[in-house]
Amino acid sequence: MSVLVWFKNDLRLQDNPVLREALGSATCLPVYCLDPAEFVPDRHGITACGERRITFLLESLVDLHASLQQLGSGLLVRIGSAERILPELCAQLGIDRVVSHYEHAPDEQALLRRVTAALPEGTRVTLQQSNALFALEDLPFTAEKLPQVFTRFRHQVEKYPPAIDALATPDRLPGWPAGALGLVAGVPCITDLGLSPVARETRSSLPYPGGETAAKQWLHDYLWRSQAIRHYKSTRNQLHGRYFSSKLSAALAHGCLSPRSIVLALRCHEERFGANESTYWLWFELLWREFFRLNLRLHGKQFFRLGGLHAGNPPTGHDQRFNKWRKAATGQPFIDACMTELNASGFLSNRARQIVASYLVYDLQQDWRLGAAWFQQQLIDYDVASNWGNWAYIAGVGHDPRGGRVFNVAKQVEQYDPEGRYVAIWSR
Known part of the structure; x- marks a missing residue:
């Protein structure tokens, strides 16, 4: 049996049930798809994935490829949509089975359904709870x-x-299918995606690269x-x-x-x-x-609606106040320092995330989903459930039994940055 391992956000060897599914197969082809649609701006000028996160992702893929090579395999990274690439590979190489992990978000679930529907007849899909x-x-x-x-x-x-x-890390993986030997393993550069390289931000608190x-x-x-x-x-x-x-x-x-x-x-x-x-x-x-x-x-989909889980009535603004917020140009020094860190490094402390989210929703009266989407683009550690769940929590339309969290910026600064050290770091 020939298996295609569809890697997504499970870029590791240790404790990976998807890889375990491939161990008993005759051949195994690990694949990752980089979809250019992730980098196309929406009507608000926001992309699904920013340059900081894609840099970390590419580092993770390079590391995964090297680890797979040590197991007698390697990673095939293709630029394009999974619903086109995976069925083509299965048809070309006579793949019997695609293994991947379950999804918990609507867009990812829909993609999984489209991939499954497009696979050649007889190619089965096996899903594992991986993350x-x-x-x-x-x-x-x-x-x-x-x-x-x-x-x-x-x-x-x-x-x-x-x-x-x-699960333990596998000692060995089956080799690629014979017909795949002419395919080029390895990871493209960020410029291959039409994006510009970004230098590592030396002030960032995130202490490690991808992988x-x-x-x-x-x-x-x-x-x-x-x-x-x-x-x-x-x-x-x-x-x-x-x-x-x-x-x-x-x-x-x-x-x-x-x-x-x-x-x-x-x-x-x-x-x-x-x-x-x-x-x-x-x-x-x-x-x-x-x-x-x-x-x-x-x-x-309720997770992503303005009224959230409870049909609430949060602010609906979408004007220049949002643009100033995301550009770190509100005129509020602490808020602008936080947004400068986010934009420059792709990282922000949990406390700072809560404060700038509350400021956007309650002080600027903007639609919380705009902030969540900006975080999605900018954060290296973007996780769909945690990001949107926390934003809805702050806006009072999620799981907060108190109906939202309003932070007084002046009090937060007095408690967490009384000497202005943080603002000084991110004002240079």
Whole structure:
């Protein structure tokens, strides 16, 4: 049997159920599709993926290709839509089966359906739960009875904890199909996508490049070498620096690490050094990620509507105030510093994200979805569920039982940047 492994946001070897599906096959072709549609601006001038994120993605693909080569394989990266490329490869090479992971977002689910429909007759599709913290069947509730308040979700999961395990890295992979030997493996450059290279921002707090190798090194540094995890709860609301937060969001968003492998590494740390509030809080944040993912799977397109999950009535503005916000030109020094960091580095602390989101919605009275879309373009660690779920939460149309979060910028600055150090860094 010949298998095509369709990589998406699971760019790793360790704990990858999709790769496990290919181990017993006669041949295996790992493929990644770079869709140019991701870089076409919409009517607001916003693209689905910006240059910072695509740079991190390309780094991750280079690392994955090198790792696959060590297993006797390699990565075929094609520029174009998956619904065109994958059926063509299957027909050309006589592929029997396509393996990939389940999707939880509507656009990605629709793409999966289109790819499946376009495959040659007889080519089967096998899907795995690749990026989830828990297997759906192990949760203490059905998808339809998923708690709609995070605290209730957390309490049930912690009362009836699902099993968490991780798959080992394969020792070897089947080779490519014979007909694929003439295909060129490897990763294109950013210029091949019609985009300009971007230099690494030296002021950025994101401490590692793309790829499973770098992500594993950072996780080891955070848990074992620096042991910065020991003070995570007390520092996680800081704005700048190498160790104030886990910075694992980028690795998770691209699938360079799985949430299961992070939890298992965290448990090892706790066994050796003891659990504390900070080690618990990393688990807490991973539960938030899982909560948003499961709810996006349940609610689908409601996640992206102005009124969100509750048909709310948030501000609907779309004018020059939004343009000034995204260009870091509001005239509010702290807000402009945050937006400068986002635009220059593709990263922003969690506290800063909440403050600038609240400012856009409540101070500037703009449509929250514009901010969510701008974050989608700019963030290296963009995750569809976490990004849109958190924006809806701030706007009061998501899962916040208090109906939204309004941040007083002056009070936030007084608490988190009283000496103006952060503003000074991002005003140069």
